[in-house]
Amino acid sequence: MRIVINRDDTKAVYLQIFEQIRQQILSGELIPGFTLPPERKLAESLGVNRTTVLNAYRELKAEGLIDSRVGKGTIVLSYPDSELSNATHYEEPVWDHTFSQYSGQFDPFMLKELLAIANRKDVISFATGIASPESGPLQIFKGIEEEILNSNDYKALLHSPTEGFHSIRESVCQLMHKRGVYCGIEEVMLFSGSQQCIDIMARILLDPGDIVVVEEPSFFPAVQAFKSLGARVMGVPMDDKGMRLDILEQLLQRYRPKFIYTMPNFQNPTGLEMVLERRKGLYELARKYKVFIMEDDAYGDLSYDGMPLPLIKSMDNEGYVIYISTFSKSVYPGLRLGWMVAHKKIVQKCTALKQVMDIHSNSLSQWIIERFIRSGDFDKHMKKSCNDYRIKRDAMYEALLNYAPHDLKWHKPKGGYYFWCKLPNGILASKLVLKAAEYKVAFVPGSTFFTSGEGEEYIRLNFTFASVPEIDEGIKRLCKAIRDLKESSDDEEAFNNIEMNPIV
């Protein structure tokens, strides 16, 4: 339905509306049963008074062209016999069999309630996976307007190559050389965030029923991507050195998975750094069993106690390691830019698929970040970020020492974004979330990161988003909540004990 108001016309506006709708009904353009927009909405979209639309509809009713029905709004009647369109004609699609086989695997609402708590203004949030917005490199926008407005090549605004601009692939090569990976430009590809890279890798490698091995616990959006393609995901437990290779090898022998997904640097959620010996062992297992390793290095740049250990990709001469990382943790997540370093056959296949998926990543973001790296400001910013986050990490560590009950266990991370804590016996993270919400502090319960639904005794605490005073206050509140639950669980236990020892 479309209506054009001509303000220069001497004809009243309500009549203009009436005549145009009438014409569209008589011509059959508006079919019987069509619901006219509510008067208020139409008035808004035309920029006229509601009364004007009311008058137009009144005229249409007087001609027997439309009618109002409770619960259905204003409906076009059939013409010329003016018989009401039969209500049974209104039928929605059959939703039950509409969606594809694996579409039930996308679970959007898992964290929605939790984030609703965390985003409340008075809540101290350890639940996010982002840095404090204030610490972001706002300077990347300095001079941007002048450069774009005076630019003659419009590079930042038009299509870019599916693999990413040549210039940013070059810059990424240089970043990788500093990390000990001497890749060529043909092995580098940009993505709309590293999550897209994970999803594309899954789509080019996985058929339904294929097996993927992940650390247990692991980064759950990766697990969701694998499952959404019909893959079976198997978790390998970790100890304080990283993934347990003895168990991994058993899985490799028995199931021949398509690839192993791992985050060796400051893993999300555990904050753990996989030791060098495990990295080498993992690479050797991949070669032996001819299985790919997807090395997710989202946090590798954020090392607070000296240099990070060598990347598994730096050991890879053959092409078994698919390395991925992101600018979301180091620059801004809203720019949606991540990258991959992999064998060029993988890059070619990913390019072919990405062309179908979103053609290419945002050109403006590529241009902004390339400019940021080239100027040397990216390196400076990373140094500053590491300093800031080390201070925050230490603040959370101190606060835990000060306030935590003796039976709360944690690991002090050498880098990344998170503390991973084990709750005192009998305290469930799902209960603690609610109790903590009363004290206005939020975190993510550990079970979120387990493929098995286990992990109720763990919680993940982010230390980069809150300020130092908030960290202190937040940990104080959290520990209070834990003590509250401990007391009530002691009561419960006492109660249970009575129940279990009936008077005989």
Added chain:
Amino acid sequence: MRIVINRDDTKAVYLQIFEQIRQQILSGELIPGFTLPPERKLAESLGVNRTTVLNAYRELKAEGLIDSRVGKGTIVLSYPDSELSNATHYEEPVWDHTFSQYSGQFDPFMLKELLAIANRKDVISFATGIASPESGPLQIFKGIEEEILNSNDYKALLHSPTEGFHSIRESVCQLMHKRGVYCGIEEVMLFSGSQQCIDIMARILLDPGDIVVVEEPSFFPAVQAFKSLGARVMGVPMDDKGMRLDILEQLLQRYRPKFIYTMPNFQNPTGLEMVLERRKGLYELARKYKVFIMEDDAYGDLSYDGMPLPLIKSMDNEGYVIYISTFSKSVYPGLRLGWMVAHKKIVQKCTALKQVMDIHSNSLSQWIIERFIRSGDFDKHMKKSCNDYRIKRDAMYEALLNYAPHDLKWHKPKGGYYFWCKLPNGILASKLVLKAAEYKVAFVPGSTFFTSGEGEEYIRLNFTFASVPEIDEGIKRLCKAIRDLKESSDDEEAFNNIEMNPIV
């Protein structure tokens, strides 16, 4: 491998490099067989002279720790027995069985050669699907720097909701109301370009073997997306009124496809506008057979001879129509932003999948375009664009009238980006591409848009990218190329005739 140069150290730089690599080999961090970076690359990444690296490598060789091998570069030897790592240990992954079943359907290189021709500086290109960069609304960047730098909410830089910011969904609702679709905000969702929307829709709706119906010819990246999920794609021929509904109904009866993909407004590639009667008929068929319609309206805003016809979505009270459109044709393609209007059950399912695919669309692009719509500048820009493109469309029409041979047929489009031409009998588009390249003019051959590989007698000409004088000159060149081929084909035909009539 990682090396840190300390310029304050009194030790020579080459010795620092030597010792660090030595240490890493002895510790086992660099495993036997590991290829050291080429001297030039390492020198570059460390910011030292190549000679410095050469000297360090010489020392390592002297200790028997590394060795150079032709074709393999400089390799770490095994320690302590210094036995050369066996060359057969170097094994690439087995690529043959690496990729997923349908990954062969992504065909990246289809147009690569063609675009290489079209992008040469001296070539007049009718091959693109973009507007001339100069006509883009550069003003969208005015004031952006100040707003971002002075902003306190960092909205444009951080994560946004998966469905898109509330504010841009609201703005899109208003755009849709002007197009006669009175949707609510919960029916609107933003995507990283409309191609992503097509791909996501395919992924939530299609299982391998499912059938999708498209117009023949059709927008080929959509067809590729459907095929990449294992779908079978069936083409329905078009006449000058749009998709042939009689043939469509036969397909609907026989195959029960999952959905019908159509572009009723100024279709890519034909430029055709589906007539109103067909739109209504198509909607009625969708209801009758309970099949979804994906209505791609990429060009709906670009109508040059009056108002476009009602959208199929404007007839939809039940939820059978999934409407998609894009800001790539109207604003800038590099911003990667498109949208969908569909039943909220579809929006919810898409949200769940998009969360796994790329979390959300670029926040900065959403913020820029929302600002552009809200200010009223988007509407003004569209008016100006329609004027500019009408002039270019008319220029191409005039040029065709002036230069075309009598047996070249075309259709004058009422909107959109393209002329669709039927070549004289016997002229093949694949040959014309090469001949036209000699005359420095480029276009897309029609067969690209057919699911069947047919269409060799058609070509698609874009008129929005080139300037008016270039359009005149380019059509002149193209027609010369056609005449050249006609002459040689006449010769060939004469020759063939002789062959077919042997002297008996």
